[in-house]
Amino acid sequence: MTTSQTTTEVARPPFWRDIRVIRVVGQIVAVVIVFFLLRYFYGNLIENFNRLGISTSYGFLSSPTNFRITYHESFNPRSPVWEMVLVGVKNTFLAGFFGIILASVVGLFVGVSRLSENWLINKAAMLYVETFRNIPPLVIIVFFGFAVFFYGPFPIFSESWEFSLPGSENVFLILNKDRWGIPGFSEIGNLTFFWVVLALGVIAAIVVWKWRTRMFDRTGQPHHRVLWATGVVLAFSIVGYFVTGQPFEVSYPAISEDRRVLNGGFAINWGFISVTVALGLYTASHIGEIIRGSILAIHSGQSEAANALALSGFQRYRFVILPQAMRIALPPTINQYLNLVKNTSLGTAAAYAEITALTKTSIGNGRPTFQSIVIMMAVYLAFSLVISAILNVVNQRLKLVDR
Amino acid sequence: MTASAPVLARPTAVQWARKNLFNNWWSGLVTIISLPVLAYIAYRVLLFVFVNAQWEAVTRNLTLFMQGTFPRDEQWRLIAQILFFALAFGVGAGTNSASTRDAAEDAGLTYIKGTIFGTFRRMWSLALFIGILLYFATLDPAGAWYNPFLLVAAVAVMAVLGYQVKWLPRRFRNLGWVLTGILLVFGFQIVSGFDAGGWVPVGLILAVTAYSAIAADRFNNRWIAAGVRLAAAVVVALTVRFIYIVVDTTGVGWDFWSGLHLTLMVSALAIVLAFPLGLVLALARRSTLPALRWIATGYIELIRGVPLIALLFMGQYVLGFLLPQEVSLSSITRAIVAMSLFTSAYVAEIVRGGLQSLPKGQTEAGQALGMAPPTIMRRIVLPQALRAVIPAMVGQFISLFKDSSLLTIIGILEFLGVREIVHAQPDFRGVAIAETLVFVAFGYWAFAFAMSRESQRLERRLRVSR
Numbered sequence: 001m002t003t004s005q006t007t008t009e010v011a012r013p014p015f016w017r018d019i020r021v022i023r024v025v026g027q028i029v030a031v032v033i034v035f036f037l038l039r040y041f042y043g044n045l046i047e048n049f050n051r052l053g054i055s056t057s058y059g060f061l062s063s064p065t066n067f068r069i070t071y072h073e074s075f076n077p078r079s080p081v082w083e084m085v086l087v088g089v090k091n092t093f094l095a096g097f098f099g100i101i102l103a104s105v106v107g108l109f110v111g112v113s114r115l116s117e118n119w120l121i122n123k124a125a126m127l128y129v130e131t132f133r134n135i136p137p138l139v140i141i142v143f144f145g146f147a148v149f150f151y152g153p154f155p156i157f158s159e160s161w162e163f164s165l166p167g168s169e170n171v172f173l174i175l176n177k178d179r180w181g182i183p184g185f186s187e188i189g190n191l192t193f194f195w196v197v198l199a200l201g202v203i204a205a206i207v208v209w210k211w212r213t214r215m216f217d218r219t220g221q222p223h224h225r226v227l228w229a230t231g232v233v234l235a236f237s238i239v240g241y242f243v244t245g246q247p248f249e250v251s252y253p254a255i256s257e258d259r260r261v262l263n264g265g266f267a268i269n270w271g272f273i274s275v276t277v278a279l280g281l282y283t284a285s286h287i288g289e290i291i292r293g294s295i296l297a298i299h300s301g302q303s304e305a306a307n308a309l310a311l312s313g314f315q316r317y318r319f320v321i322l323p324q325a326m327r328i329a330l331p332p333t334i335n336q337y338l339n340l341v342k343n344t345s346l347g348t349a350a351a352y353a354e355i356t357a358l359t360k361t362s363i364g365n366g367r368p369t370f371q372s373i374v375i376m377m378a379v380y381l382a383f384s385l386v387i388s389a390i391l392n393v394v395n396q397r398l399k400l401v402d403r
Numbered sequence: 404m405t406a407s408a409p410v411l412a413r414p415t416a417v418q419w420a421r422k423n424l425f426n427n428w429w430s431g432l433v434t435i436i437s438l439p440v441l442a443y444i445a446y447r448v449l450l451f452v453f454v455n456a457q458w459e460a461v462t463r464n465l466t467l468f469m470q471g472t473f474p475r476d477e478q479w480r481l482i483a484q485i486l487f488f489a490l491a492f493g494v495g496a497g498t499n500s501a502s503t504r505d506a507a508e509d510a511g512l513t514y515i516k517g518t519i520f521g522t523f524r525r526m527w528s529l530a531l532f533i534g535i536l537l538y539f540a541t542l543d544p545a546g547a548w549y550n551p552f553l554l555v556a557a558v559a560v561m562a563v564l565g566y567q568v569k570w571l572p573r574r575f576r577n578l579g580w581v582l583t584g585i586l587l588v589f590g591f592q593i594v595s596g597f598d599a600g601g602w603v604p605v606g607l608i609l610a611v612t613a614y615s616a617i618a619a620d621r622f623n624n625r626w627i628a629a630g631v632r633l634a635a636a637v638v639v640a641l642t643v644r645f646i647y648i649v650v651d652t653t654g655v656g657w658d659f660w661s662g663l664h665l666t667l668m669v670s671a672l673a674i675v676l677a678f679p680l681g682l683v684l685a686l687a688r689r690s691t692l693p694a695l696r697w698i699a700t701g702y703i704e705l706i707r708g709v710p711l712i713a714l715l716f717m718g719q720y721v722l723g724f725l726l727p728q729e730v731s732l733s734s735i736t737r738a739i740v741a742m743s744l745f746t747s748a749y750v751a752e753i754v755r756g757g758l759q760s761l762p763k764g765q766t767e768a769g770q771a772l773g774m775a776p777p778t779i780m781r782r783i784v785l786p787q788a789l790r791a792v793i794p795a796m797v798g799q800f801i802s803l804f805k806d807s808s809l810l811t812i813i814g815i816l817e818f819l820g821v822r823e824i825v826h827a828q829p830d831f832r833g834v835a836i837a838e839t840l841v842f843v844a845f846g847y848w849a850f851a852f853a854m855s856r857e858s859q860r861l862e863r864r865l866r867v868s869r
Contacts (some may be wrong), residue, residue, distance in 0.1 A: 021548035079483070116430075118423065118424060120437060120441065121434075131848065133855075134848045134855065135848050137805070137843045137849055139840065139843060143841075147840050150836075151834075289780055345713065348812060349811070354709070356713070370440055370720060373720060384708035385708070
């Protein structure tokens with residue numbers, strides 16, 4: 001009894017080599033170092049701010065910005081800073097959203113083309129990928145912003161090119177250096193009821209989707225649930241449009257008499273086009289490679305099995321290869337979406353009023369730098385967190401499918 | 404009739420087209436539709452490049468694009484730097500190929516020599532870029548104060564000269580790597596000057612070499628051995644420091660660099676500075692100590708959640724406030740700090756991937772041998788993990804290289820930024836915008852493409868050797 005106790009005591013290493021002690025001390029040391037580092041920076045920050053008389057409050061958010069934002073007529077120099085932040089967030093979101101759509105479409109197309117047996121298509125896709133992947137996105141944005149738009153072939157606003165459909169009075173496309181006009185919708189009645197009907201339609205579509213899925217599980221009949229759900233939403237919106245008294249109409253873009261203002265339709269400015277198209281094309285080259293890699297990663301036995309079942313080439317892709325490839329491709333693709341959203345910050349180079357450009361202007365107008373940048377970083381962190389959350393959900397669902 | 408071996412007939416053009424362009428009706432349709440579109444695009448691109456483009460904006464400003472506003476009477480430093488780097492590249496390549504040969508010999512395998520054509524095949528984009536630079540230089544000979552052809556020849560001579568370390572005996576392999584490192588640092592310092600703190604990297608390299616070069620088994624007591632090694636390292640470091648104090652010459656600090664030169668230097672510096680921090684972060688994130696893990700995870704996720712430009716703004720506008728009043732950093736220094744902090748988070752994730760890819764059996768084997776955890780990490784895990792992540796690190800370097808174009812936005816005139824000087828000249832105000840941009844894009848493309856080719860090759864090699 002006593003001997004065994006002594007042996008355990010002898011076997012115990014000196015305290016500086018005892019793993020339990022090291023664990024605790026190591027953590028304490030790390031926390032203390034980080035704490036003092038942050039304390040040091042924070043102390044310097046406060047001291048410097050006090051010395052220079054800079055405020056650390058966020059009260060400036062409600063003071064007027066004192067500058068205009070081009071293409072945002074409702075925003076005037078009297079609008080408070082927080083409204084500017086909202087404009088920036090909205091524009092960042094818009095560029096990111098449409099950029100993601102463009103990148104996905106082009107990327108899927110390029111990725112599948114890279115595997116085409118057609119030599120021409122294959123090589124063209126390869127050229128595309130190798131070109132865009134290796135050029136900085138900023139250079140592409142500047143190219144679109146300045147070589148295509150600012151100094152490019154398009155006419156100035158007052159001499160816009162106007163295109164109309166044959167046999168129609170209405171202009172459906174206006175091109176120039178400044179703002180492009182495309183047909184849009186304009187509100188002529190009360191839209192509230194229409195939105196309600198549309199929301200009902202979406203709910204109905206979800207119910208129909210579930211019903212079709214159940215049907216498929218029970219009977220094995222083709223579910224066609226995408227078709228069904230789309231049909232339900234369409235039916236609801238068409239019926240709703242007439243029932244609520246035709247609350248909106250198609251509006252065509254038109255240039256005013258003095259050829260200064262773009263009326264009607266939907267106006268998109270050159271900064272937005274540059275950022276969206278440039279980032280869309282750049283990211284598409286990455287997504288294309290991801291999709292190609294994922295399709296190649298599918299074991300050739302899958303393809304052979306599909307052939308053995310006498311599936312056609314399209315069926316083989318649609319029901320065997322792509323569903324499996326998508327599972328591999330989705331996580332890295334969402335990562336690329338995240339990169340795209342972060343890259344919209346380069347819009348400042350094409351004078352696109354997203355959050356970075358507005359923060360820079362606002363700092364130039366004498367707003368406190370530290371707080372402005374903190375807000376800007378918080379906005380991007382929020383975007384990142386949302387996309388990461390989506391990625392986590394996707395990963396979890398993919399994992400559930402996997403046994 | 405004489406019997407002959409069956410020969411794989413070279414397909415005729417028609418056969419080739421039928422197989423690759425008109426394989427089935429769908430493929431044929433795609434070909435017929437896309438051929439005119441692609442041909443038109445190619446026609447427009449060629450028309451622009453060879454006929455319409457006014458390349459004067461580039462040819463007359465070639466020096467500006469390469470070295471920006473670097474002081475003109477100090478230009479010899481850049482030439483010396485290029486030659487030093489060429490020598491370092493040669494020594495590195497020679498040592499690398501020699502150690503591959505050694506490994507092949509040890510394993511009893513045949514060593515297949517790489518050829519100069521193989522290197523060229525991977526680097527053709529860079530060669531094309533240099534070729535275009537040379538061609539542009541001949542169009543406007545007044546632009547360059549030296550003969551660019553002579554420079555290229557000298558670079559080749561230096562690289563070939565350095566490559567000859569391949570024939571040194573085996574015990575000089577490590578020395579080859581040390582020499583590569585020192586030549587790189589010297590090449591850097593021939594421009595930045597051999598002053599203040601410049602001794603640190605050279606001293607560090609040589610001190611570590613001295614520490615590991617002294618055989619430990621000569622001493623019976625490991626404490627004495629460690630003491631002797633440490634003393635040797637300190638002596639070497641102090642000697643280097645003394646030499647630097649004696650030599651002390653000021654050069655041209657990086658605040659005066661711009662153009663392609665700055666782009667290359669800044670991205671190389673940032674990745675070198677980011678690597679140690681990234682390594683520490685990766686180890687901390689994989690640590691079993693929760694406090695370390697949380698700190699590292701928080702830092703990595705925070706940095707990865709914001710765009711680089713936000714950090715560059717932080718560097719430009721806020722970094723000065725975080726430091727005491729006496730410390731003032733130049734704009735480029737602040738940018739390098741921001742880029743290093745940004746890259747370290749990505750490096751950490753890459754290294755973490757490498758650590759995770761290692762089978763658990765490796766660590767367990769170390770434990771079975773009674774090794775201490777730090778020794779397992781240093782001797783078993785890290786060497787394998789770091790080798791596995793080399794391709795990903797090259798990829799990260801490419802992305803850092805591309806991201807260095809963002810310095811333009813905060814007013815630093817790197818390769819993309821010097822365009823602003825060009826287009827401020829009376830002759831090129833508002834004209835030839837596309838030309839300069841295409842040239843800059845091509846420059847970035849040439850470097851990034853060559854590096855991505857190299858990284859693909861490394862990846863293939865690693866996969867084979869595993």
